[in-house]
Amino acid sequence: MEELEELYPWQNTLWQQLRRAEEMRAHALLLKGRKGIGKLSFAYALAKSLLCERVTARLTACGQCASCRWFTQGTHPNFYLIAPEAFTSAPSDAALESDEDRRENDTVKSRKKAGQQITIDQVRSLDHFVYFSGHQAGYKVILIHPAEAMNAAAANALLKKLEEPPAHALFLLIAHQWQDLLPTIRSRCQQITMPVPDTVTACDWLIQQGVDPPETYLALAGASPLQAKMFSQGDYLVQHAEFIRQMSLPERLDPIPLSSALSKLDLSMLVNWLQKWCYDLMSCRVTGKVRYHLQHETTIRKLAATINPLQFAQFWRDLIKTQRLSQHPLNTKLFIEEMLLSYMSVMVPGRYRE
Numbered sequence: 001m002e003e004l005e006e007l008y009p010w011q012n013t014l015w016q017q018l019r020r021a022e023e024m025r026a027h028a029l030l031l032k033g034r035k036g037i038g039k040l041s042f043a044y045a046l047a048k049s050l051l052c053e054r055v056t057a058r059l060t061a062c063g064q065c066a067s068c069r070w071f072t073q074g075t076h077p078n079f080y081l082i083a084p085e086a087f088t089s090a091p092s093d094a095a096l097e098s099d100e101d102r103r104e105n106d107t108v109k110s111r112k113k114a115g116q117q118i119t120i121d122q123v124r125s126l127d128h129f130v131y132f133s134g135h136q137a138g139y140k141v142i143l144i145h146p147a148e149a150m151n152a153a154a155a156n157a158l159l160k161k162l163e164e165p166p167a168h169a170l171f172l173l174i175a176h177q178w179q180d181l182l183p184t185i186r187s188r189c190q191q192i193t194m195p196v197p198d199t200v201t202a203c204d205w206l207i208q209q210g211v212d213p214p215e216t217y218l219a220l221a222g223a224s225p226l227q228a229k230m231f232s233q234g235d236y237l238v239q240h241a242e243f244i245r246q247m248s249l250p251e252r253l254d255p256i257p258l259s260s261a262l263s264k265l266d267l268s269m270l271v272n273w274l275q276k277w278c279y280d281l282m283s284c285r286v287t288g289k290v291r292y293h294l295q296h297e298t299t300i301r302k303l304a305a306t307i308n309p310l311q312f313a314q315f316w317r318d319l320i321k322t323q324r325l326s327q328h329p330l331n332t333k334l335f336i337e338e339m340l341l342s343y344m345s346v347m348v349p350g351r352y353r354e
């Protein structure tokens with residue numbers, strides 16, 4: 001949890017600009033950007049520093065005062081978090097950053113139970129916080145994460161609040177898919193594009209975190225340093241290597257025993273692995289470039305040469321749907337089996353058995 005309020009090196013410039021700017025008077029900030037770059041911890045750091053009684057010279061929270069202690073304990077009366085139930089029930093440091101990461105850590109069981117949406121009741125419950133509770137002096141900070149998880153009713157309820165913002169309230173909205181937010185909500189926020197570290201900065205940070213070799217993990221994580229760090233922990237690499245070994249030999253795949261073995265892994269993560277693998281096959285075929293699996297370039301070139309690009313593009317689009325469905329599978333083994341059969345049908349069309 002200590003990373004939750006961490007400011008990452010690639011955020012320093014933005015921090016100084018934002019914290020020193022007069023326009024911190026804005027009632028709502030929309031922090032938007034790709035997953036795994038530290039948006040959430042930035043928002044926590046911002047909230048904590050705004051509530052802090054003795055900010056440092058860098059305008060970061062002191063970490064010592066009563067306010068900072070409440071904040072760290074999660075009991076600050078002037079801080080309010082709105083997130084899908086699924087998120088608040090399973091917090092764990094870097095994984096808090098993204099839904100994708102969180103799903104990788106959750107079990108299938110808890111994922112099914114937990115709500116993925118922000119509901120209108122959650123937004124309505126703000127009224128009590130804003131008008132009646134907490135200290136009346138100073139900021140009241142409301143963090144909504146991720147904002148695109150608001151369903152239509154919740155979004156409209158929030159819009160009303162943004163139209164007539166309560167005094168001293170600051171809304172911090174975090175969004176990975178900010179295009180999915182109501183335009184009227186976006187336009188009422190000061191929009192901030194969160195910085196993405198360049199490769200050198202990201203690798204430097206990963207080295208400090210003990211990740212070795214940083215380039216490999218960064219490529220695997222699609223240039224998201226927080227995800228790269230998570231990938232470097234546990235037996236992720238072993239499982240992933242075995243999965244890639246299987247996918248490298250599509251003509252030898254045996255979907256039934258394999259789906260049984262893979263069903264022990266997180267489904268969303270598994271689909272994501274296949275998405276990245278297929279992205280590389282497609283990209284290699286079309287542009288000659290490999291993005292995620294640098295150490296498998298030779299194999300990818302060989303396989304990519306055999307695919308039918310049109311047919312493969314359709315499979316690629318279907319995988320996006322598969323990713324969405326992976327949150328609510330009826331039968332995990334069957335789900336994986338179907339996915340593997342589809343993969344085989346585009347990779348080795350002649351051998352495909354219905």
Ligand SMILES: [Zn+2]
Nearest residue numbers: 052062065068
């Ligand atoms: Zn403090």
